[in-house]
Amino acid sequence: MLTNAPKGTKDVLPDQVYRWHYVEKKFDDICKRYGYKEIRTPIFEHTELINRGVGDTTDIVQKEMYTFNDHGGRSLTLRPEGTSPAVRAFVEHRMYAEVQPTKLYYDAACFRYEKPQSGRLRQFHQLGVEIFGTPNMMADADVICLGHDFLEEMGIKDVVLEINSVGCPTCRAIYRKALQDFLKPHYEALCDTCKGRYDRNPMRILDCKSPEDQKIVKDAPEMLDYLCDDCASSFEEVKNHLDAMGLEYKVNPRIVRGLDYYTKTAFEFVSNKIGAQGTVCGGGRYDNLCQEIGGPPIPGVGFGLGKERLLMLMEANEVEAPEEDPSDVFIVTMGDNAKTKGLELLRELHKKGISAQMDTLSRNVKGQFKYAARLNARKTIVIGDEELEKGVVQIKDMDKHQQQEVAFADIFETIKKA
């Protein structure tokens, strides 16, 4: 119990860390190239921010939050997503008073109390971007394009971009009513889950997996037919921009986001290669969120991308991250005097920026070489009494199995050259 990580959490072990570094570095690179700046926000926020931002009626707020009181009586919550905190920071630091739009990216650990399964953890990690301060659909296209290009650069082949519009509060309310009216005569035939969804979130019924419900829903009205003029033309604009950029997409009128703040554009990058949780990246526009949490009425758009799911996809696509190999030199010593000399040498190598290691288990010579080989050391420096007397060391090239005698004074030059 004590020696198990908490349910739904995972250690990233030393032999896997390089894969994470690779993803982080690539994301960093592409965001900067597209003109986004990194932001780092706290791992917890005021509970009220999340309630207002994500929405009181969402599953996240109702049953998935890690909420606690601190000693000052404040209710705090481990962030379940990255957008609300980013918006909060945007408002708090009056970033709207700077050049607009504000383009941000982040790498955030997020927390949701859910039952873990493939591609779902209680602590997971989201790479995300946000654009604040423009209602223009150019921003939506920019964000989607970044997501697409990132996945492409990561070598992910089998993802599909699906887009939809969830409208604005006005037209969504009208649609919702129309949908409920359509569903009403069939209510009793719906599955139990969908009976619950009827009031809470009828749009969910559209993508229910039950075949019976699918039959009912076949001729249901679609959000896209109920968009108000503004929302409809916005959706056309997004599609035009995506076309102009040459991005392939599928309009999926049944995309419903589980967070309340979305308006107009909603999109997902979906794969069927990583189990049931196939959405590797999801996002959309949220024109009212900023105001909702008490800030000025500033629109925004962004996405969250699951790092763990991306890593799974990379594996499915057989994309290998370059391994990091920090071992340049291993110092093999024989005898106490040589050990002293080795220690001295080790420090000098480190100070010169060369990665070097020595044995700390009192291994014999053979053991030290074996160990050096296991560490993938490229060179070994061998010191024994004979060498000490002559003022030299043996430098061995581990790949070529060649050894040469080098005077103390020339050690660094020889190492550097190789």
Added chain:
RNA sequence: GUGGGUAUAGUCAAGUGGUUAAGACAUAGGAUUGUGAUUCCUACAUGCGUGGGUUCGAUCCCCACUACCCACCCCA
């Protein structure tokens, strides 16, 4: 929260109601004290997820619990 599956060493695993629970890999040490491979030798579960029960006897049968995996729900 609801289902389904799994549980033997660091890892992969075989196994049987009955004396010392296979094997492989990994790890550590060694093969006349100065060199990585191969080979050979040695060490490595009084223990079979935990707690009960049945039995003369349980790793094996029964019950409960826990953990992990997968799926629903929902999402990244």
